[in-house]
Amino acid sequence: MNEQVLYQQALQILRDHGYKLTEARKQVLDILMSHAEHLTSSDILALTVKSDANIGRASVFRALDLFTDLGIIRPIYHESQSPHYVVFESNGHHAHLVCRECDKVVDLDECHLGELLDGFAAEHKFSLSGHLLELFGVCEDCSLHK
Amino acid sequence: MNEQVLYQQALQILRDHGYKLTEARKQVLDILMSHAEHLTSSDILALTVKSDANIGRASVFRALDLFTDLGIIRPIYHESQSPHYVVFESNGHHAHLVCRECDKVVDLDECHLGELLDGFAAEHKFSLSGHLLELFGVCEDCSLHK
DNA sequence: TCTCTAATTGATACTAAGTATCAATTAGAG
DNA sequence: CTCTAATTGATACTTAGTATCAATTAGAGA
Numbered sequence: 001m002n003e004q005v006l007y008q009q010a011l012q013i014l015r016d017h018g019y020k021l022t023e024a025r026k027q028v029l030d031i032l033m034s035h036a037e038h039l040t041s042s043d044i045l046a047l048t049v050k051s052d053a054n055i056g057r058a059s060v061f062r063a064l065d066l067f068t069d070l071g072i073i074r075p076i077y078h079e080s081q082s083p084h085y086v087v088f089e090s091n092g093h094h095a096h097l098v099c100r101e102c103d104k105v106v107d108l109d110e111c112h113l114g115e116l117l118d119g120f121a122a123e124h125k126f127s128l129s130g131h132l133l134e135l136f137g138v139c140e141d142c143s144l145h146k
Numbered sequence: 147m148n149e150q151v152l153y154q155q156a157l158q159i160l161r162d163h164g165y166k167l168t169e170a171r172k173q174v175l176d177i178l179m180s181h182a183e184h185l186t187s188s189d190i191l192a193l194t195v196k197s198d199a200n201i202g203r204a205s206v207f208r209a210l211d212l213f214t215d216l217g218i219i220r221p222i223y224h225e226s227q228s229p230h231y232v233v234f235e236s237n238g239h240h241a242h243l244v245c246r247e248c249d250k251v252v253d254l255d256e257c258h259l260g261e262l263l264d265g266f267a268a269e270h271k272f273s274l275s276g277h278l279l280e281l282f283g284v285c286e287d288c289s290l291h292k
Numbered sequence: 293t294c295t296c297t298a299a300t301t302g303a304t305a306c307t308a309a310g311t312a313t314c315a316a317t318t319a320g321a322g
Numbered sequence: 323c324t325c326t327a328a329t330t331g332a333t334a335c336t337t338a339g340t341a342t343c344a345a346t347t348a349g350a351g352a
Binding site (some may be wrong): 020021022023040041042062065081082 | 309310312
Binding site for chain 2 (some may be wrong): 052067071074075076077081092095097099100106112113114116117120121125127128129131132133134136137138139140143
């Protein structure tokens with residue numbers, strides 16, 4: 001999914017919920033969406049320091065919290081205790097593979113689980129808006145080295 | 147899955163990896179597996195204080211880190227920034243529904259995704275050992291109140 | 293059963309992520 | 323352009339998480 005489209009969609013979600021499109025929020029969003037790897041709060045903070053408009057540390061945390069609440073991103077555990085943030089696709093989905101050995105993460109473009117998961121949610125009378133799927137295993141590189 | 151079976155399996159995983167079955171580790175495991183809700187580190191710490199053998203705070207964190215490394219549990223971020231720990235089923239799987247409105251979590255007994263996920267992993271040459279599936283949406287109660 | 297030792301612990305000190313506060317700033321509606 | 327509720331950044335504070343180290347202990351082996 002094109003990151004610019006995702007960025008615009010996220011801005012729209014903010015507008016739709018009555019939030020202002022502040023420089024801080026736009027910058028944090030931009031950073032989140034222009035990096036393939038899943039960043040931590042401190043990663044993001046370090047990257048804001050390098051930009052024109054210096055964003056306060058508290059604002060980074062506030063933006064991340066807001067985007068999490070709105071379902072734009074999701075904090076996940078990965079290697080360290082500080083959460084890494086994954087960006088949901090436009091359909092609210094995100095899926096990736098995590099190697100238990102080397103901690104490599106491979107995002108999946110498409111997991112084709114939509115209809116199946118709708119069914120599960122319906123059984124419990126949930127109206128589904130998204131999902132996060134983490135697959136754990138051993139990657140090829142690590143399998144070869146054992 | 148019977149919690150006693152899971153507990154014994156977890157102990158076996160520890161033995162298999164050469165770890166000692168200390169009181170601290172056993173107690174943290176027991177607490178994790180005897181609670182339906184997903185506990186945070188501070189929840190667990192509070193519960194250890196109530197038991198006969200008082201476990202040090204550092205030991206709780208160490209046990210949680212070890213169990214996470216070994217794939218017995220998985221930290222998830224939910225409501226607060228402090229992770230909640232979910233216990234994997236014996237097949238390495240865990241699935242639950244999260245309501246975006248009230249934050250209620252409903253664990254799913256079985257998601258029937260085994261073979262499908264094996265296929266995804268194989269495409270990327272991962273040998274799959276488990277998965278975590280989070281479904282986000284709005285629960286029945288919250289739907290009715292809107 | 294006992295010995296022994298590497299593993300592990302608990303308490304303490306420390307770090308840093310995360311949060312609260314508040315005067316200053318600003319996005320954007322009108 | 324005005325205005326104001328929203329938001330900010332800086333600062334202070336909290337607390338989860340981590341490092342350190344002497345003391346303790348799980349369990350292998352005799």
